[in-house]
Amino acid sequence: MTQNQAPxxxxxxxxxxxxxxxxxxxxxxxxxxxxxIGRDIELVGVACLNPEEVDAPWIERSLLTTDxxxxxxxxxxxxxxxxxxxxxRTFVLxxxxxxxxxVTANKALLAKYGPELYxxxxxxxxxxxxxxxxxxxxxxIRPLRESLEGDEITSILGIVNGTTNYILDEMTTKxxxxxxxxxxxxxxxxxxADPTGDIEGYDAANKAAIMASLAFHTNIxxxxxxxxxxxxxxxxxxxxATAENKVVKLLAVVEREDSGVSARVYPALISNNHPLASxxxxxxxxxxKAEATDDLMFYGxxxxxxxxxxxxVGDVTTVARHIAQSCTGPEIRLYNDLKKSPIGAAxxxxxxxxLIHDKPGVLAQVAQKFFEYGVSINGVNQDIKPTLHDPGYxxxxxxxxxxxxxxxxxxxxxxVEEVCNLDCISGKPSILRVLH
Amino acid sequence: MTQNQAPxxxxxxxxxxxxxxxxxxxxxxxxxxxxxIGRDIELVGVACLNPEEVDAPWIERSLLTTDxxxxxxxxxxxxxxxxxxxxxRTFVLxxxxxxxxxVTANKALLAKYGPELYxxxxxxxxxxxxxxxxxxxxxxIRPLRESLEGDEITSILGIVNGTTNYILDEMTTKxxxxxxxxxxxxxxxxxxADPTGDIEGYDAANKAAIMASLAFHTNIxxxxxxxxxxxxxxxxxxxxATAENKVVKLLAVVEREDSGVSARVYPALISNNHPLASxxxxxxxxxxKAEATDDLMFYGxxxxxxxxxxxxVGDVTTVARHIAQSCTGPEIRLYNDLKKSPIGAAxxxxxxxxLIHDKPGVLAQVAQKFFEYGVSINGVNQDIKPTLHDPGYxxxxxxxxxxxxxxxxxxxxxxVEEVCNLDCISGKPSILRVLH
Numbered sequence: 112m113t114q115n116q117a118p119x120x121x122x123x124x125x126x127x128x129x130x131x132x133x134x135x136x137x138x139x140x141x142x143x144x145x146x147x148i149g150r151d152i153e154l155v156g157v158a159c160l161n162p163e164e165v166d167a168p169w170i171e172r173s174l175l176t177t178d179x180x181x182x183x184x185x186x187x188x189x190x191x192x193x194x195x196x197x198x199x200r201t202f203v204l205x206x207x208x209x210x211x212x213x214v215t216a217n218k219a220l221l222a223k224y225g226p227e228l229y230x231x232x233x234x235x236x237x238x239x240x241x242x243x244x245x246x247x248x249x250x251x252i253r254p255l256r257e258s259l260e261g262d263e264i265t266s267i268l269g270i271v272n273g274t275t276n277y278i279l280d281e282m283t284t285k286x287x288x289x290x291x292x293x294x295x296x297x298x299x300x301x302x303x304a305d306p307t308g309d310i311e312g313y314d315a316a317n318k319a320a321i322m323a324s325l326a327f328h329t330n331i332x333x334x335x336x337x338x339x340x341x342x343x344x345x346x347x348x349x350x351x352a353t354a355e356n357k358v359v360k361l362l363a364v365v366e367r368e369d370s371g372v373s374a375r376v377y378p379a380l381i382s383n384n385h386p387l388a389s390x391x392x393x394x395x396x397x398x399x400k401a402e403a404t405d406d407l408m409f410y411g412x413x414x415x416x417x418x419x420x421x422x423x424v425g426d427v428t429t430v431a432r433h434i435a436q437s438c439t440g441p442e443i444r445l446y447n448d449l450k451k452s453p454i455g456a457a458x459x460x461x462x463x464x465x466l467i468h469d470k471p472g473v474l475a476q477v478a479q480k481f482f483e484y485g486v487s488i489n490g491v492n493q494d495i496k497p498t499l500h501d502p503g504y505x506x507x508x509x510x511x512x513x514x515x516x517x518x519x520x521x522x523x524x525x526x527v528e529e530v531c532n533l534d535c536i537s538g539k540p541s542i543l544r545v546l547h
Numbered sequence: 548m549t550q551n552q553a554p555x556x557x558x559x560x561x562x563x564x565x566x567x568x569x570x571x572x573x574x575x576x577x578x579x580x581x582x583x584i585g586r587d588i589e590l591v592g593v594a595c596l597n598p599e600e601v602d603a604p605w606i607e608r609s610l611l612t613t614d615x616x617x618x619x620x621x622x623x624x625x626x627x628x629x630x631x632x633x634x635x636r637t638f639v640l641x642x643x644x645x646x647x648x649x650v651t652a653n654k655a656l657l658a659k660y661g662p663e664l665y666x667x668x669x670x671x672x673x674x675x676x677x678x679x680x681x682x683x684x685x686x687x688i689r690p691l692r693e694s695l696e697g698d699e700i701t702s703i704l705g706i707v708n709g710t711t712n713y714i715l716d717e718m719t720t721k722x723x724x725x726x727x728x729x730x731x732x733x734x735x736x737x738x739x740a741d742p743t744g745d746i747e748g749y750d751a752a753n754k755a756a757i758m759a760s761l762a763f764h765t766n767i768x769x770x771x772x773x774x775x776x777x778x779x780x781x782x783x784x785x786x787x788a789t790a791e792n793k794v795v796k797l798l799a800v801v802e803r804e805d806s807g808v809s810a811r812v813y814p815a816l817i818s819n820n821h822p823l824a825s826x827x828x829x830x831x832x833x834x835x836k837a838e839a840t841d842d843l844m845f846y847g848x849x850x851x852x853x854x855x856x857x858x859x860v861g862d863v864t865t866v867a868r869h870i871a872q873s874c875t876g877p878e879i880r881l882y883n884d885l886k887k888s889p890i891g892a893a894x895x896x897x898x899x900x901x902l903i904h905d906k907p908g909v910l911a912q913v914a915q916k917f918f919e920y921g922v923s924i925n926g927v928n929q930d931i932k933p934t935l936h937d938p939g940y941x942x943x944x945x946x947x948x949x950x951x952x953x954x955x956x957x958x959x960x961x962x963v964e965e966v967c968n969l970d971c972i973s974g975k976p977s978i979l980r981v982l983h
Binding site for chain 2: 132136140143144146147149242248249250253254257258259260261262263328386389401402403404405406407408409410411412415417418420421422423424425426427428429432433436437438439441442444446447
């Protein structure tokens with residue numbers, strides 16, 4: 112124990128939900144953390160836009176500052192909880208270049224500028240840790256960076272966005288349509304006023320990029336991730352899934368295949384037997400397959416002030432130990448330059464749902480399009496939807512659900528586009544991947 | 548990158564299922580591991596009893612040796628996969644004292660001699676890592692040692708023995724009695740010829756001791772763990788659980804309560820809604836509750852050559868990085884000396900099943916005993932068991948199942964003992980804890 116040395120100085124950037132809980136854990140557990148680290152740690156400053164608005168009695172008022180850039184050069188560990196790309200990137204680079212280690216929960220920053228930041232940390236011989244950036248409180252980054260380094264990861268399936276999981280869960284249990292479930296989620300605080308980042312899959316895409324880069328030691332940035340959200344999924348899609356003992360989940364999917372590595376976000380049908388199927392509400396889970404390890408799953412709270420703060424303070428503790436020993440944790444080594452799989456190269460089965468006019472010959476027209484493109488149909492289901500109406504068509508609407516055999520995604524999307532050009536098709540189709 | 552330095556030397560003690568797979572991963576992935584570590588690693592020896600019996604073509608014959616003690620002082624990292632207390636303890640101490648770091652999967656060794664070994668590692672400024680000792684391939688030790696260090700763990704529930712989980716699963720899905728399911732598990736290789744260590748709960752108890760020590764920073768050894776196995780559980784107990792939408796699982800339970808900390812192994816009834824209920828077959832899972840983090844679950848293969856080896860090589864990779872940087876991972880600091888909760892101090896609900904003679908007044912006699920000890924009864928179920936016979940009683944036998952309200956365990960056990968002394972009781976009762 113070397114507790115008679117000067118305390119390790121920790122600066123917090125951001126005093127929002129996660130920031131104030133991070134401060135609380137550091138202040139309230141100071142003695143316990145000192146025992147665990149072997150060295151005292153001290154909160155030396157909390158940067159925020161409006162100090163007078165910070166409602167966290169455990170933060171000494173004198174620690175609050177608006178001089179964020181200044182704080183970045185006055186600490187041994189800078190904890191970035193501002194979020195977004197700029198000015199977060201500049202602050203993190205300033206900290207790393209001044210010789211401070213960084214702990215961050217900023218997934219967008221890492222998915223966009225990860226390699227630049229990892230290199231800056233390497234050059235300064237300091238750490239950059241980011242457990243809270245994926246899966247909130249779930250330890251997934253550390254297993255990817257360390258525990259699984261003795262094995263080859265082949266795929267990761269993650270439920271990494273609590274908002275969409277909550278919405279899909281409500282749609283499933285209450286039979287709600289997307290818009291209604293979204294509205295309810297917003298009222299309960301599970302979805303933001305502008306929910307785009309969550310429901311369009313961008314938040315999950317950032318996390319997919321981070322996990323893929325770590326799993327394959329290859330730089331996979333946000334622009335390499337193909338993204339589909341959940342906005343076109345209806346209560347009927349979910350009812351059809353339920354009838355087949357399946358659930359719809361928005362997944363971040365990271366894969367290593369013959370055609371290359373890929374990172375994608377899409378809604379998928381998974382069997383009720385799959386461990387991910389029982390991940391409910393705002394919980395997150397990450398399912399990892401590796402060659403020797405086989406299946407692993409990590410489950411826990413993907414968001415929330417205290418859970419996310421716990422992951423942040425876990426990182427602070429590890430980084431502080433490294434500082435006490437004058438060493439660092441594992442560098443993020445993106446030494447592989449694995450080929451990125453072209454979008455649509457991997458074969459998959461799809462469940463596509465169209466709304467069609469109820470008149471003779473429609474099914475034949477649709478089936479003909481699938482046949483023309485060589486997409487083989489595995490199952491068809493057609494029924495009346497008396498609740499739906501198309502202003503341009505006086506008859507009733509039917510719902511046509513087609514499940515394909517394995518086909519490549521680009522072809523499937525071309526078929527769907529051509530089918531949608533038929534006069535007999537109404538509204539927007541939904542496309543779900545079927546996972547086994 | 549410092550790959551032009553001498554390779555880090557790795558010695559393996561043991562060339563059984565896990566040892567030979569560990570050798571394979573190190574040999575086959577040597578280049579990849581060198582990239583990840585930033586330094587080459589080299590397998591310098593594999594100690595075993597009979598080199599000619601080792602069937603692992605990836606191990607160069609010249610590396611095989613019977614001089615285990617000698618090998619312990621000729622490596623930077625000694626991987627102990629012999630198992631058992633001695634001579635494993637002596638070899639591990641020899642390695643640590645000679646300045647080698649140790650990676651081990653030996654739960655019995657750590658549960659018995661952990662503090663001695665941690666202290667030896669500390670004195671020599673080397674690492675002792677043991678991810679594979681609990682939960683096989685599941686990263687649980689590293690999260691306990693690092694990820695969760697920013698939080699206070701309140702409880703851990705673990706399915707950490709695949710043999711008993713497989714047996715209970717077979718009993719559940721096929722309605723088998725314990726003996727039949729055990730026999731089947733032995734035939735399929737899921738249970739050993741002498742299954743005592745698994746079915747009596749001792750294997751799980753070692754793992755409970757390790758997890759409790761890490762979670763509470765308090766020395767909790769194997770002798771501090773109270774242990775019950777699954778041998779008295781019958782197909783009827785399981786059928787009764789199924790009828791209540793519950794499953795029976797053998798759990799390693801680690802708790803921090805007002806009365807102190809405890810580590811226990813017992814069979815318990817858990818609701819089908821609990822994430823642990825869907826852990827099937829030989830899979831393992833560990834459910835952790837911490838104050839800020841809330842619920843976490845870790846799931847994966849708890850045994851098997853390749854999965855366990857992957858965890859071992861993950862540790863080797865981390866330890867090698869530390870050697871390359873001349874530092875160590877976190878010391879195991881047992882700085883707390885938390886009071887150990889007296890066995891039976893915590894209150895719980897219990898489901899007790901007796902076999903009783905089918906004659907008037909029996910229920911009244913049994914209920915009277917529960918009343919005398921102040922144990923309140925929450926539910927009773929009584930039915931004929933025409934398949935069972937008591938040689939000392941000519942009538943039919945009935946099964947009496949009593950579910951209690953919360954009571955302390957010592958009292959419950961006294962009541963059960965007194966009830967079993969009644970003339971009208973036949974055979975051995977089963978006692979299951981009810982978890983919520």
